[in-house]
Amino acid sequence: MAGNIKKHGDSADCALVAVPDxxxxxxxxxxxxxxxICSAMFWLVVSATLAMNFGTQNAIIGLLLSVxxxxxxxxxxxxxxxxxxxxxxxxxxxxxxxxxxxxATLIFFATAIYYSVFEGSxxxxxxxxxxxxxxxxxxxxxxxxxxxxxxxxxxxxxxxxLNGVLLPLYLIGLIAVVVMAVGEYGYSAAWLxxxxxxxxxSNGWWNCFTYFMGVWILMMYTWDYARFGRKEDAxxxxxxxxxxxxxxxxxxxxxxxxxxxxxxxxxQGGLSExxxxxxxxxLMGVWGxxxxxxxQTRINTANFFMAASNMQAFFSRFGLASxxxxxxxxxxxxxxxxxMLLNVFSYILQALAYQSIFVVAWVAIALAHIFSPKYAQxxxxxLEYQQDRVTSFNPCGLSAWFxxxxxxxxxxxxxxxxxxxxxxxxxxxxxxxxxWLLLGNAKxxxxxxxxxx
Numbered sequence: 001m002a003g004n005i006k007k008h009g010d011s012a013d014c015a016l017v018a019v020p021d022x023x024x025x026x027x028x029x030x031x032x033x034x035x036x037i038c039s040a041m042f043w044l045v046v047s048a049t050l051a052m053n054f055g056t057q058n059a060i061i062g063l064l065l066s067v068x069x070x071x072x073x074x075x076x077x078x079x080x081x082x083x084x085x086x087x088x089x090x091x092x093x094x095x096x097x098x099x100x101x102x103x104a105t106l107i108f109f110a111t112a113i114y115y116s117v118f119e120g121s122x123x124x125x126x127x128x129x130x131x132x133x134x135x136x137x138x139x140x141x142x143x144x145x146x147x148x149x150x151x152x153x154x155x156x157x158x159x160x161x162l163n164g165v166l167l168p169l170y171l172i173g174l175i176a177v178v179v180m181a182v183g184e185y186g187y188s189a190a191w192l193x194x195x196x197x198x199x200x201x202s203n204g205w206w207n208c209f210t211y212f213m214g215v216w217i218l219m220m221y222t223w224d225y226a227r228f229g230r231k232e233d234a235x236x237x238x239x240x241x242x243x244x245x246x247x248x249x250x251x252x253x254x255x256x257x258x259x260x261x262x263x264x265x266x267x268q269g270g271l272s273e274x275x276x277x278x279x280x281x282x283l284m285g286v287w288g289x290x291x292x293x294x295x296q297t298r299i300n301t302a303n304f305f306m307a308a309s310n311m312q313a314f315f316s317r318f319g320l321a322s323x324x325x326x327x328x329x330x331x332x333x334x335x336x337x338x339x340m341l342l343n344v345f346s347y348i349l350q351a352l353a354y355q356s357i358f359v360v361a362w363v364a365i366a367l368a369h370i371f372s373p374k375y376a377q378x379x380x381x382x383l384e385y386q387q388d389r390v391t392s393f394n395p396c397g398l399s400a401w402f403x404x405x406x407x408x409x410x411x412x413x414x415x416x417x418x419x420x421x422x423x424x425x426x427x428x429x430x431x432x433x434x435x436w437l438l439l440g441n442a443k444x445x446x447x448x449x450x451x452x453x
Contacts, residue, residue: 016316018085018385024230025160031241032164034225037218038250039170040299041122041273041292044258047251049271050211051259054204055195062208063255067247070212073363074222074247075238080370081226082234084383088220089313093385094375094447095365095397098317104362105314107355111217112307113332114348116300117339118273120147123296124340126277130289140340147297148333151304152326163301166294173291177280178257181264184283191263206421212251213424214356219363221306307332357408360424361401364431368400374439375447384448396438396446404431 025033051059084091088108092101124139134142150162201207222242229237240246258276265283267275281288308329315323339348369375384390408427411419 016090016313016321018090019227020085021231023228025228026230027233027236027241028164029160030225030229030233030237031160032167033160033228034222034241035167035246036163036298036302037221038246038254038298039167039295040119041277041295042119042299043250043254044261045271045273045276046211046258047255048258048262048276050208051191051194052262052271053196054201054208056192056259058201058204059208059255059259060252061205062212063251065205065209066212067244067251069209070218070247070251071242071244073219073367074242076367076370077219077222077363078226078229078238078242079234081223082229082231082237085227086383086385087227087309087313088223089310090385091223091366092362093387093390094383095362095369095394096401097391097394097398097447098387099392100394100398100401102314102317103358105310105317107358107362108217108220109307109310109314109332111352111355111359112303112310113335113339114352115217116147116303116307116332116336117348119296119300119303120144120336121340122273122277123293123300125274126281126289126292129278130281130286137341140337144333144337144340147300147304147336148329150297150301151308151329163298166298169294170291170298173287173294174254174257176287177284177291178260180283181261185264185266188264191260194259194263203421210421210424213360213428214353216356216359216363216424219366220359221302223366224306224309225302304329304332304336307336353412354409357412357423357427358401358405360427361404361408361431364404364428365397365400365435368432368435368439369397372436372439374442378442378444378447389448391445391447391449394446396442397435400431400434400438403434404428 047059047063050062054062081091086094089101089105092104095101096104120143121140124136124143127142128134128136128139131139195201226237226242229241237243261276261279262271265276265279267279277292280292284291308325308331311332312323312325312328315328404427407430408423411423411426
């Protein structure tokens with residue numbers, strides 16, 4: 001099947017097949033492509049928000065725990081994705097069957113579209129604020145019109161080069177905004193003492209840590225990027241590119257800067273990505289706008305690419321496998337623009353809360369599958385993922401997935417104050433254990449069609 005990958009222009013069509021060795025990327029290229037994820041106003045704002053709600057010390061503890069857990073899990077995922085060359089969509093066939101896998105792919109591309117809407121809106125609002133003659137809807141359209149062509153190429157073609165150029169600009173901008181904030185407002189250690197007016201929150205660190213479980217979609221992003229890594233570079237990617245250094249910068253350094261800026265720069269209204277962006281543009285002028293554009297464009301190359309490639313994989317299930325990746329990239333742009341115009345952000349946030357539970361369960365099941373020796377014993381070390389061989393619905397993965405996700409959603413809704421913070425951890429543990437037990441008693445016929453047994 002590897003030989004069916006189309007060349008440049010449709011190179012991203014490898015979403016439908018395992019990435020062969022001759023399509024793998026060098027260490028530097030894959031690093032530059034992946035590190036697009038590290039630059040987003042979201043990482044600054046979410047840390048600042050947690051510090052305001054739970055205290056700076058609790059936020060920092062939560063960030064540190066998230067750095068360690070993300071690095072550990074993504075190290076395992078990166079090694080397996082590199083070894084197999086499979087995408088999330090293809091690997092999900094192994095776990096859930098060809099029809100069951102469609103749900104995983106749907107959740108993936110829908111979530112990536114939601115994040116494209118959020119991050120794209122941040123750029124649009126910054127442009128609209130700075131260029132008074134441009135309406136907000138026109139700014140939305142402008143952002144979509146330049147974002148879609150950026151992902152016409154794939155990870156292997158030029159996303160690495162684009163983000164390699166933009167990364168130094170982001171780093172310079174991050175330093176510059178801190179220096180200018182100190183120059184304009186002075187330095188105060190008050191940012192280290194941020195917290196709710198009501199006083200310390202018990203188990204605040206736990207709330208901060210579990211909040212970051214809500215963005216475990218990054219584990220899926222890791223999988224779909226890591227599969228392009230060369231097998232001889234697996235240690236590098238597991239320990240550095242997708243490991244501690246990446247999350248120290250993405251979560252901890254960005255988070256500390258976000259907390260400092262929130263305590264230093266006055267913002268109008270409540271703290272949000274938009275209020276922080278507008279404050280930065282007001283502080284730095286056109287250079288602030290450039291910084292916002294660089295940060296949000298980098299993250300949105302990843303969002304748009306993941307949305308388009310997984311939309312392609314999803315609809316290939318319905319007889320549209322011949323439709324090239326470029327068409328799906330345009331389709332993503334149309335959907336993103338429509339959602340921006342509809343202003344459905346509150347509904348998107350609610351959807352993301354539920355989808356994150358399914359994502360956490362997916363990650364747990366994937367890890368259980370990787371660690372368990374049972375599947376390798378059943379199939380002599382071979383991965384059965386071809387659409388014409390796998391079953392329609394795999395009772396092993398689907399039972400564990402829906403059981404754990406259902407449990408998590410119940411906890412999410414029973415008592416938002418006391419139990420909601422346990423929904424993601426309980427989902428993870430129950431999904432891992434359920435799949436491990438079911439896999440231990442699995443039959444070959446659960447995974448592949450009877451005619452293939």
